[in-house]
Amino acid sequence: MDYSCYINVKTVEKPLNIEDVEVEIGFGRGDFIVKVAKEHPKKTFIGFEIAEVSIKKLLKRVNRERIKNIKCVWVDAFFGFQLLFKDRQVKQIYINYPDPFPKKRDTSRRITRRESLYVFSKKIDTGCYIDIRTDHFGFLEYTLEQAKQLECFDINYRELRVNEPITKYEEKWMKMGKKLYHIKLKKIKEPVFTEVRRIKEVKMLFPVKLENIVPNPRALEETEHKIRDGLNARFYKVWNKNGNFLIETIVSENGFVQKFMIIIKRKENSYIFDVSPFSDVLKTKGIQEVVNFVAKESIK
Numbered sequence: 001m002d003y004s005c006y007i008n009v010k011t012v013e014k015p016l017n018i019e020d021v022e023v024e025i026g027f028g029r030g031d032f033i034v035k036v037a038k039e040h041p042k043k044t045f046i047g048f049e050i051a052e053v054s055i056k057k058l059l060k061r062v063n064r065e066r067i068k069n070i071k072c073v074w075v076d077a078f079f080g081f082q083l084l085f086k087d088r089q090v091k092q093i094y095i096n097y098p099d100p101f102p103k104k105r106d107t108s109r110r111i112t113r114r115e116s117l118y119v120f121s122k123k124i125d126t127g128c129y130i131d132i133r134t135d136h137f138g139f140l141e142y143t144l145e146q147a148k149q150l151e152c153f154d155i156n157y158r159e160l161r162v163n164e165p166i167t168k169y170e171e172k173w174m175k176m177g178k179k180l181y182h183i184k185l186k187k188i189k190e191p192v193f194t195e196v197r198r199i200k201e202v203k204m205l206f207p208v209k210l211e212n213i214v215p216n217p218r219a220l221e222e223t224e225h226k227i228r229d230g231l232n233a234r235f236y237k238v239w240n241k242n243g244n245f246l247i248e249t250i251v252s253e254n255g256f257v258q259k260f261m262i263i264i265k266r267k268e269n270s271y272i273f274d275v276s277p278f279s280d281v282l283k284t285k286g287i288q289e290v291v292n293f294v295a296k297e298s299i300k
């Protein structure tokens, strides 16, 4: 399969060097992004998804149908936008039938919470739109209220009359006779400053070298640690092979989750702690802190 349309957020050069780019967040089966990409062959469309199965399906389809102007990224759009785009680079954002998280306690996970809309509004150009479709009235109300707080949008919404459904969800809701809504947020100026969770990328990760001491990372197995505010690590299995160790690790850094292996390699009378060369990680300050933490904890 041709992977040239896949963007690996961990290794790609940032910000992306693509002009005239439009984005769909949560493309699901990909019906919408494929349709608009075919209608506008000169523009580039980037799809963000958190579901691996959707990424695989879209890659297959783009290959099969030889579509050249779609790229996709497997990452939460909230972090993906921060990592990949410079301010005002994006020309249009589409969000079709996002998860509405109807329970009150979960509304802070919605993709249109103020924090996300702040990031998206920084990345779209003035005069451009965030275009949202939803079947959920509570989500509509919430989105309007969050968008208003940023004081940067001309806000419009209307009931949507669909003749031809574009996605599976749209078709399903239409058949059920559900009301659908279309929200258009036009950026007219820069948003009011809003604190957002960020991840700090670093150029390099530095291995930690310990001399004249034999580490014992076993105590870390199946443990969870708060390294500092916003940085948590969980260690699963620890393997020992010929004096070298591998530690299965999950790190959450301000909500950005990465799964990888930490390797502890014996070299003469020293041990080197590092991210395994076979792990695909976004190099961040938090990952470095976790490697340092493992080294410290392994010699207790």
Ligand SMILES: C[S@@+](CC[C@H](N)C(=O)[O-])C[C@H]1O[C@@H](n2cnc3c(N)ncnc32)[C@H](O)[C@@H]1O
Pocket (backbone or CB within 6 Å): 025, 026, 027, 028, 029, 048, 049, 050, 051, 054, 075, 076, 077, 078, 095, 096, 097, 098, 099, 111, 167, 168, 169, 170
């Ligand atoms: C209800 S489905 C709708 C799919 C498609 N847009 C449609 O209309 O058929 C919502 C999709 O958004 C994706 N998603 C949810 N949160 C996301 C996020 N923060 N970033 C990227 N994708 C997300 C989910 O994996 C899921 O595929």
